[in-house]
Amino acid sequence: MRSRCLVVSLASPVRRMPSFTSAMLSLALCAAYGPHALAEGAFALSSASFRAGGNVDNAQVFNQDDCKGGNRSPQLSWHDAPAGTRSFAVTIFDQDAPGRGWWHWAVAGIPANVVSLPENASSSGFLKKLGAVEARNDFDTDGYGGPCPPAGKPHRYVVTVYALNTADLRLAQGRPALMFDHEIGTATLGSARMVVSYGR
Structure with missing residues (x-):
C-alpha cells in the first residue's frame, strides 16, 4: 500500500x-x-440532507414547543478515512448558542466498515443495530435533537465525523454529549466537517 x-x-x-x-x-x-x-483534508464528509454552507431543511428541525420539524437525523457519508481507523463518531454542535454552545447530537461506536448513515438513523433503530451509542443532547433527550434556535439571527451548526483509533471508548448510551466529546477527542485520528445554518 x-x-x-x-x-x-x-x-x-x-x-x-x-x-x-x-x-x-x-x-x-x-x-x-x-x-x-x-x-488531513483527504477525509471528507458529504450529505444528501445538508449542503455545506446551506440551510437546514424542516425534516431535520427539532419538533417541540414552537419548533415544528421532522427531527430526523441527517443522511451522512464519508470517505478516505485515515489509515488505522477502528471506528467513527459523529457530532452536531451549535456554535452560536449562548454560553458554551449547544449539543444536538453525539454518537460513537460506528464500526470502521460503515461509511454512511441513512436519514433518521437516530430514531429508526439503525444505530442500535450497529452497536453504536448516542449521547444525551442538550434538550435532555438521548439521540438526535434538531436545530431550534431562538428567533433572530440564524445559528451555525457544525457537523463533524471523526475517525477514531479505537472501537471502544467505554461510553454508555445516554451519557452527556460533553463527555462523548471529551472521549472522542482522546482517540481522534482525523475529522471531516461541514457547517450548515438555521434561523427562525
Missing part, C-alpha cells in the same frame, strides 16, 4: 517541484509529523 502522506502531498502544490525533491519533502514531513499530518 502506498504511503498516504506521499500520495496526498504529491496532489498538493508540492507537485510543481521536481519529483525527487517532492518525494523527499513528503517523506521528511511524514517522519516529522506522522502519517496523518498531510492526510
Whole structure:
C-alpha cells in the first residue's frame, strides 16, 4: 500500500517541484509529523440532507414547543478515512448558542466498515443495530435533537465525523454529549466537517 502522506502531498502544490525533491519533502514531513499530518483534508464528509454552507431543511428541525420539524437525523457519508481507523463518531454542535454552545447530537461506536448513515438513523433503530451509542443532547433527550434556535439571527451548526483509533471508548448510551466529546477527542485520528445554518 502506498504511503498516504506521499500520495496526498504529491496532489498538493508540492507537485510543481521536481519529483525527487517532492518525494523527499513528503517523506521528511511524514517522519516529522506522522502519517496523518498531510492526510488531513483527504477525509471528507458529504450529505444528501445538508449542503455545506446551506440551510437546514424542516425534516431535520427539532419538533417541540414552537419548533415544528421532522427531527430526523441527517443522511451522512464519508470517505478516505485515515489509515488505522477502528471506528467513527459523529457530532452536531451549535456554535452560536449562548454560553458554551449547544449539543444536538453525539454518537460513537460506528464500526470502521460503515461509511454512511441513512436519514433518521437516530430514531429508526439503525444505530442500535450497529452497536453504536448516542449521547444525551442538550434538550435532555438521548439521540438526535434538531436545530431550534431562538428567533433572530440564524445559528451555525457544525457537523463533524471523526475517525477514531479505537472501537471502544467505554461510553454508555445516554451519557452527556460533553463527555462523548471529551472521549472522542482522546482517540481522534482525523475529522471531516461541514457547517450548515438555521434561523427562525
